[in-house]
Amino acid sequence: MKESENKMKKAVDALERNLSQIRAGRANPAILDRVTVEYYGAPTPLAQVGTVSVPEARMIVIQPWDASILGDIEKAINASDIGIHPNNDGKVIRLNFPPLDGERRKELVKEVSKRGEEAKVAVRGVRRDSIERFKKQKKAGEITEDGLLDLEDDIQKLTDRYIKLIDTIVKEKEDEILEV
Template sequence: MSSNTKVFEDKMKGAVDHLDRELAAVRAGRANPAVLDKVVVDYYGAPTPVQQVASVAVSEARVLTITPWDRSLLRPISKAIQASDIGINPIDDGQTIRLNFPAPNEERRKQLAKDVSKMGEEAKVAIRNIRRDAMDKAKAMKKAGELTEDTQKTMEEDVQKLTDKYIKLVDKTVEEKQKEIMSV
């Protein structure tokens, strides 16, 4: 790979990393601390992610426990979870907060699988847009005399190989997440 394509590879990797973060937040019926990534609590006037003010652990396959380091945060964390789009009511026992993840029904699992597929398509569109930008840059560099025609072709082939590699990675990631969602 030439140094010209390294920038585009980094961007494609970024698109896959973004997809991984999005998929981590999809609730598949198993307890996953990533569902709390977007939940923030007011901590001394500053909106702070729950993971920075509490210990978050998976105690059982479908139970997430949140133990705040400052017990006065129990109620604010519970309220923040209720206000979020997680869709699970927190159980506060005075020391920890438990989130019980119910197994999604068949219809919900199919909808989640569709959502995951849509996220995968968005990631593939982002990768293809990066490929288009790379191809445009190669043409512009050739026109400006910075590349020979052979070097331009090599760069375009490298970019296409990268695109194929990352599209396959997206497909594999989406397929694994769908299997996880559809298994009860």
């Protein structure tokens, strides 16, 4: 049971990480988590080559510790799929986030919903695998029929709890996106 709960928790954690990278009209440094910069011949996460800050609601400022890599940071951001073009002033890079229009908000809500469904599928997969494991244990004589029914009931309650949590997380993100 504990193993199943850990797997369900990992699915929820992955959903939260994915949703943090979806831009909701406000600047969020988490969208830069997957951006890597070529630094001394090695791909390095952006947060490890400089300071990333949010001075305004719609702006991220990246100040590298080594000014010679400003161009590399700019290239890495352009090559990423975040959809924001960097402004390089020779000292820092600024990312200005335009306000979201209605159509883009609807697309983002659909994306959030899709990712929520993927997380639910992952949780249900854990439930299915657990029930199969319980049935094998019953067949091997390790647990009784009543024990099997109790375990199936427990895993269903656990699944329902995580599905409800996913629904809550998705709803909060959708509300954040639709907030005008």
